[in-house]
Amino acid sequence: MKTVAQTDLDAIVASLLVPMQQKNLLVPNVSIAEVVPRSELEQADNAPPWHLGHLHWRGERVPVISFEVANSQVRGQDVRDARIAVFNAVSNQAKSRFFGMLIQGIPRMVKLGDADVREDGQATKAQAEKMAVITQLGKASIPDLEYLESLVARVN
Numbered sequence: 001m002k003t004v005a006q007t008d009l010d011a012i013v014a015s016l017l018v019p020m021q022q023k024n025l026l027v028p029n030v031s032i033a034e035v036v037p038r039s040e041l042e043q044a045d046n047a048p049p050w051h052l053g054h055l056h057w058r059g060e061r062v063p064v065i066s067f068e069v070a071n072s073q074v075r076g077q078d079v080r081d082a083r084i085a086v087f088n089a090v091s092n093q094a095k096s097r098f099f100g101m102l103i104q105g106i107p108r109m110v111k112l113g114d115a116d117v118r119e120d121g122q123a124t125k126a127q128a129e130k131m132a133v134i135t136q137l138g139k140a141s142i143p144d145l146e147y148l149e150s151l152v153a154r155v156n
Contacts, residue, residue: 063152
């Protein structure tokens, strides 16, 4: 039988606030395998604008995307601290078990429970976002990882 304290702990999710150009993404900690420094990417011919190229990471050829472009937003200038977050695939759509996303700094670890996150009814979301939320640390978007993986499947 669980105590009240154990039930409270079960509802807390270790998450990451991932800095993007104009917003933060909120993802479960387990969705990101590693954050690596931005490096030269292997370019692909006739690639869609959201596909930035391929990263060679731990013996894998990982497609890297721009969330902003995939989300129909204008892609601005990358900051000096731009990095690549290597995400674990959540579906079997793509051939790769991983995909990369260009991010604008180092993700911040947060532990959030149900009471710490609420939907932002004022925000509009685009096709690569499941939900806009408000946390105690500010506004964020929950990305639609399955949609992003469906894009990655086109370039694998």
